[in-house]
Structures are given as structure tokens and as C-alpha cells.
Amino acid sequence: MLDAINWHSFFFLLFGALTCAFALGVLLSSNVVRMAFYLVISLASTAALFILAGATFVGAMQIMIYVGGTLVLLIFGVMLTAQAAFVSMKTKSSDWVLAALGGGMLLALLVVTALSVPEWRSPTRDAGQVAAVAGDSATQLGWSLVGVRVDKSNQPNALLRNGMSGYLLPFEIISMHLLVVLVGAAYLARTRKKVGVRVVGGVDEADSIPSSSMEVVR
Amino acid sequence: MNLLTQPVGVSHFLVIGAVMFVTGALCMATKRNALGILMGIELVLNGANINFVAFGSPYLREESLGLDGQLIALFVIVLAAAEAAVALAIALNFYNNHTTIDVDQADELKG
Numbered sequence: 001m002l003d004a005i006n007w008h009s010f011f012f013l014l015f016g017a018l019t020c021a022f023a024l025g026v027l028l029s030s031n032v033v034r035m036a037f038y039l040v041i042s043l044a045s046t047a048a049l050f051i052l053a054g055a056t057f058v059g060a061m062q063i064m065i066y067v068g069g070t071l072v073l074l075i076f077g078v079m080l081t082a083q084a085a086f087v088s089m090k091t092k093s094s095d096w097v098l099a100a101l102g103g104g105m106l107l108a109l110l111v112v113t114a115l116s117v118p119e120w121r122s123p124t125r126d127a128g129q130v131a132a133v134a135g136d137s138a139t140q141l142g143w144s145l146v147g148v149r150v151d152k153s154n155q156p157n158a159l160l161r162n163g164m165s166g167y168l169l170p171f172e173i174i175s176m177h178l179l180v181v182l183v184g185a186a187y188l189a190r191t192r193k194k195v196g197v198r199v200v201g202g203v204d205e206a207d208s209i210p211s212s213s214m215e216v217v218r
Numbered sequence: 219m220n221l222l223t224q225p226v227g228v229s230h231f232l233v234i235g236a237v238m239f240v241t242g243a244l245c246m247a248t249k250r251n252a253l254g255i256l257m258g259i260e261l262v263l264n265g266a267n268i269n270f271v272a273f274g275s276p277y278l279r280e281e282s283l284g285l286d287g288q289l290i291a292l293f294v295i296v297l298a299a300a301e302a303a304v305a306l307a308i309a310l311n312f313y314n315n316h317t318t319i320d321v322d323q324a325d326e327l328k329g
Contacts, residue, residue, distance in 0.1 A: 004223050012226045016234045023241040023261055032251050039257050046238075046264050053231060053275040055288045058295075062267075065295050070260065070302045077253050077306045081319045089250045089320060099244045107240040114232035122227045123278045140285055141292070151285045167289055174296055181300040188307035191314075 012052050018045040031088045036075050043067055057138040145171045228279060231272030238265030252309040252319050256302060263298045267291045 147168035245258025274287015
């Protein structure tokens with residue numbers, strides 16, 4: 001009986017179930033710290049799914065950039081705003097009903113669409129034979145980022161041979177984009193004097209700010 | 219048992235992607251914490267990424283997207299990192315100015 005099990009499918013089901021279960025956990029939990037933790041597990045399982053689909057480099061980048069970078073950033077955000085009142089915020093039950101209705105319909109539509117194409121239901125190639133041909137995609141990805149598509153040179157289908165120019169321009173654009181965005185984020189998040197001075201409990205907050213610190217900020 | 223013995227196809231990946239997309243969209247719709255909304259965005263982007271990688275996978279289809287699917291997934295990952303940085307800066311700014319992270323309170327621009 002153990003021989004009949006397709007282990008690729010087994011691990012796909014395992015990590016797929018983990019991904020979906022913890023994604024649902026993010027949705028259903030009202031505690032923001034728990035949500036962050038569930039998101040880490042969900043995205044790490046997604047990386048495993050990428051690797052199972054043959055995209056080993058993308059899976060590694062998912063773990064390094066997403067789980068190691070983006071989520072750490074999010075968790076810092078959670079910690080910086082974690083006051084007792086904001087850790088656990090409940091959603092109204094009427095909102096839940098509407099969300100379940102709309103989400104259920106959207107999910108049913110997407111699942112029916114995904115299962116409706118017969119060619120998509122089972123792989124058209126033998127996995128063992130592909131593994132020998134496809135090899136490691138990291139080198140090909142690196143070449144295509146500098147503008148050379150080594151994977152397309154022996155593509156028999158003329159339609160799929162389009163786009164030989166590679167991804168040099170998008171790569172440059174995304175580099176500049178990342179630089180500008182991170183400078184902008186650092187500018188936005190810097191500490192400065194309060195803009196809209198609010199009156200809380202009859203005491204003007206501007207009075208409580210030491211004048212020396214205001215001068216430093218200016 | 220049928221699922222365990224049969225090899226998986228593109229459809230299976232698409233179903234996982236659909237579940238992630240829908241949970242992320244509902245997260246964005248129902249959460250009141252601004253950081254919860256950010257987490258919903260991450261889930262939506264990852265659901266899309268699963269689809270790209272599945273369509274580009276050499277294991278699943280004869281004439282797949284090929285390397286393009288993986289490259290788009292990489293670009294999405296990098297853009298998501300940039301988006302998270304800016305959105306977090308905005309959320310922290312909002313928290314500093316209003317001493318709350320509840321997006322229902324963010325209605326100062328309401329006409």
C-alpha cells in the first residue's frame with residue numbers, strides 16, 4: 001500500500017493543507033500577534049509548494065525575502081503598535097456574514113474555473129524525465145535578468161519563443177523602484193513633532209512636549 | 219486515496235491559490251487593524267504567485283509559461299517587500315498622529 005503513494009502528491013497535499021489552514025487562521029483569528037505567526041507558517045508552506053512545482057530558486061527567495069524580511073517588518077509593526085486595545089479587535093458579526101457570503105461565492109467560482117480545464121487536472125509530463133531536462137533554474141533566471149534567455153533558444157513552439165529580449169529593463173526599473181520606495185519609507189517613518197495637536201482630557205499635548213526637543217526636530 | 223496516488227496537476231495548485239486569494243481578500247475586507255489588512259495583501263499576492271509558478275512549472279505542463287512564470291513571481295516578491303515597507307511607514311505615521319491603528323478611525327478626509 002505504501003508503494004502506491006505518490007510522494008510528490010503526498011507532500012503537495014501536506015503543504016497545501018498547511019498553507020490553506022494557516023491562511024484561514026489569519027482570517028479567523030482576531031489577535032494580531034497570532035495572525036502574524038500564522039502568516040509566517042502559511043508563507044513558509046507556500047515556499048515548499050514553489051519547490052514542489054520545480055521553482056527551487058523562487059522557493060528559496062520566498063523564504064529569504066518574504067519570511068525573513070517582509071514578515072519581520074510586519075512583526076515589528078505589530079510590536080510597535082501593540083497596545084492592549086489594538087492587539088485584539090473584533091469584527092462585527094454582520095460583517096462576518098457578508099464576508100462569508102461574498103468569499104464563498106468567489107471561492108466557488110475560482111475552484112470551479114480551476115477544475116474546469118481537463119488538461120490542467122493531471123500533469124502532461126513524466127516528473128522523473130523532466131527533472132533531468134529542466135535541471136536548476138537559478139542560472140537561467142540570472143541570465144534572463146541580464147537580458148539573455150538561454151531557456152528559449154531551443155523552444156520548438158514559435159509562439160512561446162517570443163520575448164527573447166529577457167528582463168533587463170524590468171530588473172533596472174525594479175531596482176530604482178526599490179531604492180526610491182525604501183528612501184520614501186524611511187522619510188515617512190521618521191520621528192517628528194506632532195502635526196495635528198489633539199486635545200486629550202483637557203490638557204493640550206503641545207504643552208507637554210519639551211521646547212528643546214521641538215527645536216531639535218526643526 | 220485517489221489524491222494520494224495520482225500525480226498533481228496545475229488545477230491542484232490553482233485551488234490552493236484560490237483559497238489563499240479569497241482568505242486574503244476577506245482579511246482586507248473584515249480586519250479593523252491596519253496591520254491585519256497588510257497581512258491580507260500579503261496573502262493575496264502569494265495566492266497569485268502560486269498560480270504564476272504553477273503555470274510556469276516544467277513538471278506540470280508540456281508548454282508552460284516556462285521561466286516567465288518564475289520571473290514574474292520573483293518580481294512580485296520584491297514589489298511586495300517594497301509595498302510592505304511603505305504601508306508600514308504609513309501605518310506607523312497614522313498611529314503616531316492618531317494614537318490608534320483602527321482603520322475605522324481613519325476618516326479625516328471624509329467629505
